[in-house]
Amino acid sequence: MRAPTGQDIAADELLLSVDDVSLSFGGVKAVTGVSFDIRKGEIRAIIGPNGAGKTSMLNVINGFYHPQRGKITFKGKTRSRMRPYEAARGGIARTFQNVALFKGMTALDNIMAGRALKMRRGFFCQMLWLGPALAEEVEHRRRVEEIIDFLKIQHIRKTPVGKLPYGLQKRVELGRALAMEPDLLLLDEPMAGMNLEEKEDMSRYILDLNNHFGTTIALIEHDMGVVMDLSDRVLVLDHGIKIADGAPAEVQADARVIDAYLGVSH
């Protein structure tokens, strides 16, 4: 388990709370009456078997889906319907289960796209490359280069991302999310399809982000070793229902969790 850090002092401060959220598509119930919270500065894992509603939960948090019931409070503000770009504006960034990059663009452009919201200069300035707009572009470029250094992807910054191997694509996608300087970072299976070495790299980036920059992270992951090592608290979903919530060791020992994963004869 992770050593306690400075962030843990403010651990009781809530960043996000999900209250009794239910989401269904027609007759299919994706999430039923789930409540949980995410504290500022923690790494929060969401686990569960396939079809447990994990990704649906992330989609609800960042506004892709609108739950039929329940409330979501982010940074003290409660909202019922929020559009994805409003969530982004509020400081929620995410990555996707099946890498969703802008395939035709270079790694650098992809990460620059993450700065879309941070650019303030008017279109006319932008059009003519007038002073302030140019200065702004340079500043954003500098921040993006920092992210590129952090993720050690200098060598591929001019490569169209469609050409990159999967592991690197995932890293670029993380870079794009970081470019938004989010308060809450949602990672949907950041290590899926990676080999051991890539998984270790990604784990280190996630820990560094959390330790050095204090970024709050919610992640979905199937690799139990990774989840137990990285996370402060673990939420377990099964068939859209919360079956456990707590510290990794507690959750690991929970009989209901073991049943959900291994199957149980009734």
Add this chain to the structure above:
Amino acid sequence: MLGPVIETLIGGLLTGVLYALVALGFVLIFKASGVFNFAQGAMVLFAALSLARLSEFMPLLLALALSIAIMIALAYAIELLVLRHLINQEGIILFMATLGIAYFLEGFGQTLWGSDIYKIDLGLPTNPIFLFETVFPGGILVDPAELIAAIICAVLVLVLALFFQFTRMGRALRAVADDHQAAQSVGIPLGQIWLMVWAVAGLVALVAGMMWGTKLGVQFSLSLVALKALPVLILGGFTSIPGAIVGGLIIGAGEKLAEVLLAPVLIRTFDLAGGGIENWFAYVLALLFLLVRPQGLFGERIIERV
């Protein structure tokens, strides 16, 4: 001999500018959704019909302003009623939607404005101008209306090219075209981008409709002019604004020159009836281009790891 050829070339280039104008509308929407907007031709027709009928009741400038408002309202309606509900759908679904929009607009336009042939009178000079009379016998004839159309088009293209190449808009558009969800997740407002792009495509359609309408009269066949934009796009590349221009000029000049230079040769050699080259030349040229350079002159190459 050289005089008439140059005259044909200039005439062809000027027509090419008008092709480019139609192609431009396609490029805008393709850039922002990765989808060929089948309704662009219908939008040209609808815009031209609105302008022609409105200008019967009011001064031209007022009719133009109203038509602009109509095209913007149309873009808003399309975003609200169609596109908004198709976020995250496959490109082919969006394409089918534009097909529906095309047929609806063609019909609705005629329901609203009537289906006769209408005239748009821009009050442009109609007397042909003769250039270089000292160099070539009889000089070179240029239609001033076409010349003015070309200038208007050039200005429009320049403004659009600047807007899309040198603002962050370009990056946002490509992002939206590549992946809806990812674009939304970094905070790009999909709806607003689509609204803007369709509105601009509507305005381009209005200018194209105005120019073609002046030339041919406003009638149903105007929506077929859009089909000529296809070879233009294949030549220039679907995502490139400069490509639409260059493609338009090549097609415009090429088909006119082929008619003048190639037709007599074909008739003599193969004893054909001749004529009609203008109708197929563009498409054959596009086919050849597809074999050699499928992304077009300026288009982006699509690279995908398999």
